[in-house]
Amino acid sequence: MSWIADTYQTMNPGQLDALGCVTGKPLALHGIAGRKEATGRGVAIAVRECVDIAEDMKKLGLTAGLSGKRVIVQGLGNVGYHTIKYLLEFGATIVGICEYEGAIYSSSGLNLDEVFTHRKTTGSILGFPGAQKEFKNSAEGLEQDCDILVPAALENQITIANVANIKAKIIAEAANGPTTPEAAEVLMKRGCIIIPDMYCNAGGVTVSYFEWLKNLSHVAFGRMDKRYEENANLNLVNMVEKTTGVTLDAVQRSMIVKGATELELVNSGLEDTMIRSYHEIRDVQMANPKIDGLRTAAFVSSIDKVAISYMNMGIWP
Ligand SMILES: NC(=O)C1=CN([C@@H]2O[C@H](COP(=O)(O)OP(=O)(O)OC[C@H]3O[C@@H](n4cnc5c(N)ncnc54)[C@H](O)[C@@H]3O)[C@@H](O)[C@H]2O)C=CC1
Ligand SMILES: O=C(O)CCC(=O)C(=O)O
Numbered sequence: 001m002s003w004i005a006d007t008y009q010t011m012n013p014g015q016l017d018a019l020g021c022v023t024g025k026p027l028a029l030h031g032i033a034g035r036k037e038a039t040g041r042g043v044a045i046a047v048r049e050c051v052d053i054a055e056d057m058k059k060l061g062l063t064a065g066l067s068g069k070r071v072i073v074q075g076l077g078n079v080g081y082h083t084i085k086y087l088l089e090f091g092a093t094i095v096g097i098c099e100y101e102g103a104i105y106s107s108s109g110l111n112l113d114e115v116f117t118h119r120k121t122t123g124s125i126l127g128f129p130g131a132q133k134e135f136k137n138s139a140e141g142l143e144q145d146c147d148i149l150v151p152a153a154l155e156n157q158i159t160i161a162n163v164a165n166i167k168a169k170i171i172a173e174a175a176n177g178p179t180t181p182e183a184a185e186v187l188m189k190r191g192c193i194i195i196p197d198m199y200c201n202a203g204g205v206t207v208s209y210f211e212w213l214k215n216l217s218h219v220a221f222g223r224m225d226k227r228y229e230e231n232a233n234l235n236l237v238n239m240v241e242k243t244t245g246v247t248l249d250a251v252q253r254s255m256i257v258k259g260a261t262e263l264e265l266v267n268s269g270l271e272d273t274m275i276r277s278y279h280e281i282r283d284v285q286m287a288n289p290k291i292d293g294l295r296t297a298a299f300v301s302s303i304d305k306v307a308i309s310y311m312n313m314g315i316w317p
Helices: 002-011 035-051 054-060 078-089 112-122 138-143 181-189 203-217 226-244 250-257 262-287 294-313
Strands: 070-074 093-099 102-105 133-135 148-151 170-172 193-195
Touching: 035 078, 035 148, 035 170, 035 193, 035 203, 035 262, 070 078, 070 138, 078 093, 078 112, 078 148, 093 112, 093 138, 102 138, 133 138, 181 193, 193 294, 203 262, 226 250, 262 294
Parallel strands: 070 093, 070 148, 148 170, 170 193
Antiparallel strands: 093 102, 102 133
16 A cells, blocks of 8 residues: 555645545555554444344343353454454353364364464464364355354355255344345344445444544544643642542553553554444334335445435535
8 A cells, every 4th residue: 555655745745634535554654553454443343232132132132241152253454353353351151163174163162362373373273273173165064063254354145045954033234245235135134134344344434534543634643642641630639639649550550651652552442443333323223114124224334424424515516
């Protein structure tokens, strides 16, 4: 992406906002902290929001919360790897991982770093010592027992040909277009929840938007206020210590005083976007019985925003 920005700048000399012409640039060349992991982090937050709603989980015969939920992820690339990383942090159990050369499964859970290292050293996910089962035909991995399936590799992975064998009750579309419309219909008739790609994998484009904002404002997030925030927090801590006679240790003090870094601000903006949007979309679905799922709800929610903005502006001429 940096050569695109460089070429654009060269062809448009003197244009102040030229760096905003493309996003996904390396951090050293006006990119943004947190972009690499943003899509996977966003997917994990989307799944967490979905499973935290007890009413929806009850309909699926599941309890609320990610803790102990069994997840299969297809694709150990950028999106798949980071989705697994954050789902594990949130308490889920990764029971299956599918790559193009095959799939592995363990009902007691797979260790991400061990799988990643095994694949890096042997060139294949197969033969991983921690797996209870393995499949040379990777597609079989999608059909194993789990609560949540995260296709994070390619389009058209859940189709009319394999949908009958899919056991997951929640499909989180990390890849673009992983479920065909016919398969989605079958899943929804079965009562499954599909977290649609246009929302589920939008963490990446959200942080790309933050990169664009950074490029237009010509200053990194946190640059102007980090020290100010730290000094203000320090004054407050000193005052509280003086008033109460309680002295904080160095770790407590630095945790309270520390101002936000660019990465923390990016992650905060990403998390807020993913959480807010999930509930916005779900609210639209709940408000209209004709809306059959979150994908249609996401379309309705977006089209409503365009319509409301047109109505507020008035149509001219
Ligand atoms: N990287 C991003 O920020 C975003 C990516 N996406 C979508 O997410 C998906 C994955 O993207 P990335 O992780 O960036 O790509 P990537 O190239 O880093 O990872 C894809 C992984 O899928 C594996 N794969 C290929 N064929 C497979 C098969 N038949 N079965 C199982 N695994 C297979 C590849 O070996 C690779 O490890 C794509 O659909 C992409 O459009 C969507 C939004 C943002
Ligand atoms: O980085 C972006 O702006 C969008 C990335 C994305 O949505 C994708 O790779 O499909």
